[in-house]
Amino acid sequence: MTEPLMSVDDVAARLGLHPRTVRRYIRDGELDAQKIGKSYRITASALQRLTGIADAGPRPARRHIEASNIIEIEGVSRDDAIRITNAVVAASNGQRADDPAFRVETMYDEARERLKVVCLGSLNSNIAMLRLIELYSGGA
CATH class of the missing domain: 1.10.1660.10 (Multidrug-efflux Transporter Regulator; Chain: A; Domain 2)
Incomplete structure (x- = not known):
């Protein structure tokens, strides 16, 4: 063979x-x-x-999954937007060891009282960030 x-x-x-x-x-x-x-x-x-190393056969392909989320939180005061933004940015900086490419951007529209958070990175990092945003925003 x-x-x-x-x-x-x-x-x-x-x-x-x-x-x-x-x-x-x-x-x-x-x-x-x-x-x-x-x-x-x-x-x-x-x-x-x-x-000089015996081959163990073909390696399974490692899949890389990325996700992007856009979260809009309405009815947010300026002070709450700053509090949420600070928490999200601090958490994303701490996330770097597991997901160095993870990024978070925030935008606040004061006239509409709307905070927009954009998350880009691994699936696990996005899930963790969604939970954090839910916690800080008081979402259901």
Whole structure:
């Protein structure tokens, strides 16, 4: 039975390398590969010879889920808007370890007494922020 073949990109993803580095390994003879058309294919045994580590098979694809929310809170005084904004910004800054890309923007329309909060980031960060906003705004 023949071994399944991996592309240069597959090998690069498994090793955490740039595809150019994998191609350099092939060109320098450090990694055995078969050229098929214009691209290279690498077997698991060739990868094992390079790394010295037995392959545990294909890794499951890690999914990255992002969410964005726009929350509008009506009937908010200026002082309450400042209080909610301060809590949301402080919480988003503390969230950075788990979700460094998490962002929060707030806008207050004093004439309409409306606070708008925009959250961008992971699903878990958005859920936590929605709960915090509900707590601070007195929402049901």
